[in-house]
Amino acid sequence: MNSLCDLDKKDLKARLKRIEGQVRGLQRMIEEDKYCVDVLYQINAVQGGLKKVGLKILDKHVHGCVQRAVKDKEGDKVIDELMGVLSKFTD
Amino acid sequence: MNSLCDLDKKDLKARLKRIEGQVRGLQRMIEEDKYCVDVLYQINAVQGGLKKVGLKILDKHVHGCVQRAVKDKEGDKVIDELMGVLSKFTD
Amino acid sequence: MNSLCDLDKKDLKARLKRIEGQVRGLQRMIEEDKYCVDVLYQINAVQGGLKKVGLKILDKHVHGCVQRAVKDKEGDKVIDELMGVLSKFTD
Amino acid sequence: MNSLCDLDKKDLKARLKRIEGQVRGLQRMIEEDKYCVDVLYQINAVQGGLKKVGLKILDKHVHGCVQRAVKDKEGDKVIDELMGVLSKFTD
Numbered sequence: 001m002n003s004l005c006d007l008d009k010k011d012l013k014a015r016l017k018r019i020e021g022q023v024r025g026l027q028r029m030i031e032e033d034k035y036c037v038d039v040l041y042q043i044n045a046v047q048g049g050l051k052k053v054g055l056k057i058l059d060k061h062v063h064g065c066v067q068r069a070v071k072d073k074e075g076d077k078v079i080d081e082l083m084g085v086l087s088k089f090t091d
Numbered sequence: 092m093n094s095l096c097d098l099d100k101k102d103l104k105a106r107l108k109r110i111e112g113q114v115r116g117l118q119r120m121i122e123e124d125k126y127c128v129d130v131l132y133q134i135n136a137v138q139g140g141l142k143k144v145g146l147k148i149l150d151k152h153v154h155g156c157v158q159r160a161v162k163d164k165e166g167d168k169v170i171d172e173l174m175g176v177l178s179k180f181t182d
Numbered sequence: 183m184n185s186l187c188d189l190d191k192k193d194l195k196a197r198l199k200r201i202e203g204q205v206r207g208l209q210r211m212i213e214e215d216k217y218c219v220d221v222l223y224q225i226n227a228v229q230g231g232l233k234k235v236g237l238k239i240l241d242k243h244v245h246g247c248v249q250r251a252v253k254d255k256e257g258d259k260v261i262d263e264l265m266g267v268l269s270k271f272t273d
Numbered sequence: 274m275n276s277l278c279d280l281d282k283k284d285l286k287a288r289l290k291r292i293e294g295q296v297r298g299l300q301r302m303i304e305e306d307k308y309c310v311d312v313l314y315q316i317n318a319v320q321g322g323l324k325k326v327g328l329k330i331l332d333k334h335v336h337g338c339v340q341r342a343v344k345d346k347e348g349d350k351v352i353d354e355l356m357g358v359l360s361k362f363t364d
Contacts, residue, residue: 036152061127070252161343202296218334243309
């Protein structure tokens, strides 16, 4: 189970819904031969949106799951797992 | 008009279709309280897919539009525009 | 005070020493008109080295300072600070 | 040979000199047990400086070498090489 309350879940799902629409928009841009540079800026916008979702989940994870694990003396394991995913995100 | 042939367009639309499905999958993961770290890895996978689409479009743009512009003595303008979007992508 | 033991400090200083040498090498490459693409690959190598140093410090920080703060009921403050620097690193 | 004029070279060397000093500063921060988060922000600043140097060299490379190659009908080869280094930089 994760650390997201109903309010967080609603916000994240709304953001992902918008991102889904943007990805559909990208397909249309390709179909309609839109100018490459405009497509690239749109891809960049989607990546920005995804990054924001990722940071929000990360924030909840560290404040929630990681803190709980530290209090339950399971901190090192959960932090190693966190570092694994962080090393991917900083790529 | 962009520099994508029908084969490129088909490939890019298939990739974006898959990304759209992954973004829908992310909404389900949030809904079903999947573990944050698994959601984060999935976000990372979507970002990787988008990056690949971006690089493919960039490749076609530079080989196509930019080369054409240079031959038509419009190179500097198109290259300034390219650098603008590249400075975003390296963020 | 940070969470680095003498062994970590020695390793990090050796890595930064190497990075310093690479940055001096870059100045030479510019001076000697080396091919741009080779300079760009070398810049990329330095960025990779810095990223590794950053991840190592981050790892020590979360395992050390953050865990200690959580146990001392100062977790939320230190985690907010951590998220601030992480949002920069994922740029 | 690259596409940098003397003015560009002077600017880039000054920037790299500053970065070299920052990397030396990082070694001191580690030695003096400065707070991890401050070290991480400083690493981030160095990465920003390196990125700027990279973008400046890239700009000169595309405006200079790449345009020249296209005019000499060597465009595709030089652009493939460019895409190789760009795919690294967008990591």
